[in-house]
Amino acid sequence: MLTASLATLGSWLTYPSCLVLCLAVLLRAAPSLRAPDQRGLWLAVATAGAAMALDLPAVTHLVTGLAGTDHVVELTKNMIGVVSAGAVLYFLSAPSGSHPLRTGLCCTVGVILAAVLFLDLSAPPHLTHAITAAGGPAPSAAYWLTLIVTHAVANTVCVIVCCWYGLRTDDRPLAAALWLFATGTALAGLFWVGRLLLLTLGGTWAQPYLPLLISLHAVFRAAAVLIPTVVSARGALADARTVWRLWPLWRELADAVPQVVLTTRRTRLLELFWPPVPRHLLAYRKVIEIRDAMLELERYVPQGIAPLAQDHVRSLGPFRARADATVLACVVKAARHAKLAGHPRCQSPAESSIQGEPPPSLLTRHGQETTLAAEKTHLIELARAYVSAPVRSFAPGRSSRVPGHPEQR
Structure with missing residues (x-):
């Protein structure tokens, strides 16, 4: 009963959470793009919102009708997700001021995008990108492992860094933004852990919770980026x-x-x-x-x-x-x-x-x-x-x- 209720809640939150995230992105676009230290965070949230939007059934149906196949939609969504993970790490590297580190991150994201594209194109013919207990992963297990590891590394680093600075800053709005962003990122990390369990063990027990996790992730990240707007x-x-x-x-x-x-x-x-x-x-x-x-x-x-x-x-x-x-x-x-x-x-x-x-x-x-x-x-x-x-x-x-x-x- 509880599982069914949470699954229903997750499905209901899909559209509102994506809308909230997209509105937060639009509201913070101008001030974030003017501030170099906030561009990475804004890009991370904007790309996450774009990936979530492409996952909405209505948007998927519309874009599929324009593209002629949903394969392009699925591939684009996952590649945007990789960019979002890279943007999170790029934002976290800003306090270090290390130009080589940020250049290396950009190059790494480029390599991962190329690997994802190669694994998709080299896989047997497929229409969708999914992990199912019955039919196995499509396009391939290597494809999904690449995505899962990328997101797991980015999310883990993000949670650690946000908690580290959140405990040490005396700036209350900044601390609130860091903790909210860390919470949203942790929820996204649990989403990818559920995908990993499904890929490696074939267990489907976590699948009903995944929509709720990704929806709550969007709400918390939207709240984090809106802290400066609330303060203003x-x-x-x-x-x-x-x-x-x-x-x-x-x-x-x-x-x-x-x-x-x-x-x-x-x-x-x-x-x-x-x-x-x-x-x-x-x-x-x-x-x-x-x-x-x-x-x-x-x-x-x-x-x-x-x-x-x-x-x-x-x-x-x-x-x-x-x-x-x-x-x-x-x-x-x-x-x-x-x-x-x-x-x-x-x-x-x-x-x-x-x-x-x-x-x-x-x-x-x-x-x-x-x-x-x-x-x-x-x-x-x-x-x-x-x-x-x-x-x-x-x-x-x-x-x-x-x-x-x-x-x-």
């Missing part, structure tokens, strides 16, 4: 979320200090879906423009506004973790209003330091990180505080309590 997508979503959250604060500061803005769209949605700068620079650009605007607004911070902002925030309830951001947002709001009202600029930092009264700073965060990630977190907190009720109610010179505000409870 996560980064893009994080940047989009950052831009969305910073927009209200950025919009307010851009109105007061328009000269810091490089270029912009009119709405948040347009900014995200039609960014005025390269998409991967959008969040970085917003952070820089907000900091530049705050640097300019430092010259418009009214004297004594910081204590008033602190008293205002304290009056609303317990001094919580976000109180610093709320106080700073109140100061930024006051400086913005002063700038828009046409108030004269305060003394320059040099003049203030000579008089012993350093100007209030909107940018300095003593004892905190200054990385881009930390700055994004800080500005998101500031943007959240800027639109909060305490900041909206803040007005120097009058009571600013917000009736019913949750922080008063």
